[in-house]
Amino acid sequence: xxxxxxxxMIEISPTRRLFDLAKNYSDVIDFTLGDPDIIPAKEIRDAAxxxxxxxxxxxxxxxxxxxxxxxxxxxxxxxxxxxxxPEKEVIVxxxxxEALYLTCMAMIDPGDEVILFDPYYPNYRQMVEMCGxxxxxxxxxxxxxxxxxxxxxxxAITPKTIxxxxxxxxxxxxxxxxxxxxxxxxxxxxxxxxxxxxxxVYRTLIYEGEHYGIMNVPxxxxxxxxxxxxxxxxxxxxxxxxxxxxxxxxxxTMTRLSENVVACAPLASQHAGIAALTDSNLDMQPVYEKFKxxxxxxxxxxxxxxxxxxxxxxxxxxxxIDVSKFGMNSEVFAQRLIESVHVAVAPGIAYGKAYDYFIRxxxxxxxPVIAEGMDRMERFIKSITECGENE
Numbered sequence: 001x002x003x004x005x006x007x008x009m010i011e012i013s014p015t016r017r018l019f020d021l022a023k024n025y026s027d028v029i030d031f032t033l034g035d036p037d038i039i040p041a042k043e044i045r046d047a048a049x050x051x052x053x054x055x056x057x058x059x060x061x062x063x064x065x066x067x068x069x070x071x072x073x074x075x076x077x078x079x080x081x082x083x084x085x086p087e088k089e090v091i092v093x094x095x096x097x098e099a100l101y102l103t104c105m106a107m108i109d110p111g112d113e114v115i116l117f118d119p120y121y122p123n124y125r126q127m128v129e130m131c132g133x134x135x136x137x138x139x140x141x142x143x144x145x146x147x148x149x150x151x152x153x154x155x156a157i158t159p160k161t162i163x164x165x166x167x168x169x170x171x172x173x174x175x176x177x178x179x180x181x182x183x184x185x186x187x188x189x190x191x192x193x194x195x196x197x198x199x200x201v202y203r204t205l206i207y208e209g210e211h212y213g214i215m216n217v218p219x220x221x222x223x224x225x226x227x228x229x230x231x232x233x234x235x236x237x238x239x240x241x242x243x244x245x246x247x248x249x250x251x252x253t254m255t256r257l258s259e260n261v262v263a264c265a266p267l268a269s270q271h272a273g274i275a276a277l278t279d280s281n282l283d284m285q286p287v288y289e290k291f292k293x294x295x296x297x298x299x300x301x302x303x304x305x306x307x308x309x310x311x312x313x314x315x316x317x318x319x320x321i322d323v324s325k326f327g328m329n330s331e332v333f334a335q336r337l338i339e340s341v342h343v344a345v346a347p348g349i350a351y352g353k354a355y356d357y358f359i360r361x362x363x364x365x366x367x368p369v370i371a372e373g374m375d376r377m378e379r380f381i382k383s384i385t386e387c388g389e390n391e
Contacts (some may be wrong), residue, residue: 006129006130006132009129010126010129010130011126013122013123013350014330014331014334014346014347014349014350015032015033015122015346015347015350015360016032018032018334018338018344018345018346018347019032019033019344021338021344022338022344025338025342027342028338028342028343028344029342029343029344029365029369029372029373029376030344030365031343031344031345031346031360031361031362031363031364031365031373032344032345032346032362033362033364034171034232034237034316034317034318034362034364035237035362035364036232036235036237036287036317036364037364037365037366038235038287038290039235040234040235040236040239040272040276041234041276041282041283041284043275043276043279043281043282044234044236044272044275044276044279044282045272046275047271047272047274047275047276047279048239048268048269048271048272050271051267051268051271051272052268056267056268056271057267057268058267059263059264059267060092060264060265060267060270061264062255062256062258062259062263062264063090063091063092063251063255063258063264064090064091064092064093064243064264064265064270065092065267065270065271065274066086066087067274068092068270068271068273068274068277069086069087069090069091069092069243070086071273071274071277071278072084072086072090072092072243072245072277073085073086073089073090073245074277075277076090076215076226076245079213079215080213080215080216081216082215082216082221084245085248088248088251088252089245089246089247089248089251090243090244090245090251091243091244091251091254091255091258092241092242092243092264092265092270092273093241093242093243093244093258093262093265094240094241094242094262094265094266095229095231095240095241095242096199096201096227096228096229096231096242096243097123097242098242098258098261098262099227099228099229099242099243099244099254100123100124100127100197100199100227101127101130101261102244102254102257102258102261103197103225103227103244103246103250103254104127104128104130104131104133105131105254105257106250106253106254106257107162107163107195107250108128108131108132108133108162109132109133110132110133111132111133111134111160112132112133112134112160112161112162113133113134113135113136113158113160113161113162114128114133114134114135114136114161114162114163114164114165115136115138115153115156115157115161115163115164115165116128116135116136116137116138116164116165117137117138117139117140117146117148117166118137118138118139118140118351118352118353118354118355119140119146119170119172119173119320119348119351119352119354119355119358120137120165120167120351120352121167121171121172121199121351122350122351124165124167124199125137128165133162134160136156136161137352138152138153138156139152139352139354142173142311142320142322142355142358145175145311146170146173146175146311147181148177148181148184148185150184150185150188153185153188154188157188157192157194161192161194162194162195163194163195163196163197164185164189164194164195164196164197165197165198165199166182166185166196166197166198166199166214167198167199167202168182168198168199168200168202168203168211168212168213168214169202169203169205169206169211169314169315169316170202170315170316171202171316171318172316172318172320172346172348172351172358172360173311173313173318173320174311174312174313174314174315174316174318174319174320175311175313175314175315176206176208176209176211176314176315177212178209178212179212179216182212182213182214182216182217183217186214186217186220186224189220189223190219190220190223193223194223195223195224195225196214196220196223196224196225197225197227198213198214198215198224198225198226198227199227199228200213200214200226200227200228201227201228201229201231201232201233201242202232202315202316202317203228203233203315204232204233204284204288205232205288205291205315205316205317206314206315207292207295207313207314207315208312208314208315209314209315211315213226214226215245221247222247224246225244225245225246225250226244226245226246227242227243227244228242228243228244228245229241229242229243230242230269230272230273230276232317233276233284234276234284235287236269236272236273236276239266239269239272239273240265240266240269241265241266241269241270241272241273291317291363293367294317294363294366294367294370295312295313295317295319295363297363297367297370297371298319298361298363298370298374299312299313299319301370301371301374302319302321302361302374305374305377305378305381306381306385307323307325307326307381307385308321308322308323308381309321309322309324309325310322317362317363317364318360318361318362318363319360319361319363320348320351320355320358320359320360321358321359321360321361322357322358323357323358323359324357324358326381326384326385328357329347329349329356329357330347330348330349330350330355330356330357330358330359331347331349331356333347333359334346334347334359336380336384337359337377337380340380340383341376341377341379341380342376343373343376343377343380345359345360345361346359346360346361346362347359348360361373
């Protein structure tokens with residue numbers, strides 16, 4: 001049976017490989033996936049159960065329930081001060097990943113270039129390639145706080161460039177994009193006539209600074225695409241519920257494409273999403289405080305282990321660590337770590353070739369589990385150091 005060249009080009013990410021490998025160990029400490037261990041609020045769960053019991057389990061419109069789209073539009077206006085037409089400028093998707101994929105499908109022709117900043121979420125590059133596009137990678141230095149060099153961005157734009165993808169806050173680095181950076185990128189996009197696709201699924205997990213999103217920028221209405229999700233904000237990863245906000249031509253195109261991909265997002269999840277955005281009793285502050293406490297703890301532990309180098313994450317729930325001093329690339333380090341002490345981490349190569357000597361830890365488990373994981377990692381590093389392997 002023939003397999004397409006595109007299908008054969010797409011690889012399982014190193015992160016997923018380590019996640020799968022972790023299942024072989026009964027006592028593994030798993031830092032691989034960004035999948036919070038916190039269950040959704042009772043109000044969210046009850047809304048889904050009520051919808052199921054009431055038989056609200058059939059198809060919705062391809063773009064999603066209008067009630068949910070209205071709630072999203074109101075949410076966006078509250079966050080960004082931008083009025084959005086829920087019927088024409090919002091699409092509900094099966095997670096933020098479908099929103100990103102539909103955006104790429106709707107915009108990219110073969111040979112079109114899309115600019116990414118490394119370290120980047122691996123699916124960005126692969127989605128661009130799946131649609132026949134060409135990812136153009138702009139490197140950012142961890143030692144400089146992953147700062148964006150706007151001169152490099154301008155130089156990377158060609159007549160084939162159609163879009164820039166940004167992730168704010170950023171997975172895996174934990175960087176929060178400054179207002180100046182977002183404004184500068186928006187200015188360059190305006191001058192070049194290209195789109196800015198902004199993935200902001202971690203915007204509620206910011207510990208240093210404030211969130212300034214692409215929808216905050218005035219005058220970019222026809223070039224901005226907001227991608228967001230219920231997965232991180234409301235700990236609803238398995239519910240597969242996300243959305244995109246953009247101008248009517250793009251959203252209507254994405255809706256036509258969605259009909260041929262998934263038809264619509266799950267109805268129980270959509271009703272839960274309405275509750276997440278509208279229930280006045282819902283308080284997500286304790287979730288934020290829990291992740292901040294975990295961030296502070298895991299960063300302090302990493303800083304205390306000789307040889308590990310990392311920036312303090314400003315946002316997200318990831319710690320991105322330079323392990324180059326141990327003389328192993330990220331996949332070898334991750335493989336030996338899980339085999340030796342049963343700790344699973346994501347290899348940095350997944351986030352760009354320039355970061356093959358980094359690992360990513362998702363602090364989506366409770367502090368006692370993080371503590372055990374860091375104790376094991378410290379033992380592993382001590383063992384290879386004493387053997388002189390990093391010399």
